[in-house]
Amino acid sequence: MMAVIVIVIAAIDQAVKQLMLSWLNPGEAVAVIGDWFRFYLLFNPGAAFSMGGEGSTWLFTTIQLGxxxxxxxxxxxxxxxxxxxGLAMLAGGALGNLIDRLLREPGFWFGHVVDYISVGNFAVFNIADASITVGVIxxxxxxxxxxxxxxxxQGSADPAST
Incomplete structure (x- = not known):
């Protein structure tokens, strides 16, 4: 069951990323619910929710693979x-972002993650990031x-507790 959850989450994540890449230009925002919920395409070299930066991409790739x-x-x-x-959801999200890090520009192991969901003033994220968060919870x-x-x-079985 865990393997199915991991693969389905990673596959959905990658499919939606491909859709967003074909639909949006980098930096372009499309309002879905006013300015509160938008699709906004960016390429993230850092961690989930656009944290971190360019110099740490290899570290995030290594952590996700591990x-x-x-x-x-x-x-x-x-x-x-x-x-x-929960662990499968976490792993599915990690795998979705790991695929980006391994296969996307600027190159193997240093690829940037495709982020596209913008909610309010929160960081831009993707389905993999959301899956990681929900999986942890x-x-x-x-x-x-x-x-x-x-x-x-244990309390019910302990004779001293009666």
């Missing part, structure tokens, strides 16, 4: 379904829920 490999190794050991879903909530459930079960 993370995707780490998830592939950890995936078979995941016991909680929601933790797995799902993973953390699942971990906290599991931890709380385990404490509750």
């Amino acid at each position: 993370f995707v490999i780490g998830v592939a190794i950890a995936a078979p050991r995941m016991k909680d379904r929601w933790e797995a879903v 799902v993973f953390i909530v699942a971990m906290l829920t599991e931890e709380r459930r385990a404490k509750h079960e």
Whole structure:
């Protein structure tokens, strides 16, 4: 299941990026909901949500590659379904942006990520960035829920607690 989520997210991310590249010119903004929600094409050498800069592209590429490999190794050991879903969403987003870093200009390992979603005064981002963010939230909530459930079960089984 995790592999399907990862591949679907990365594929949707890449397909929408191709659509935006064919539809918009760099720096061009198209209002969808006034100035609050726009499509705005830019090429990001930094991290998610346009953080970081040109000199750190290789570092973000290396981190993303390491993370995707780490998830592939950890995936078979995941016991909680929601933790797995959150991690898969995170990995799918990382893979989507990793593909950009490996295959887009200015060249292999130093490619810029295609960003195109602009909401209010927030940074410009893409589906991969959104998937990473939602994946982190799902993973953390699942971990906290599991931890709380385990404490509750431990308290119920402890004879001293009665």
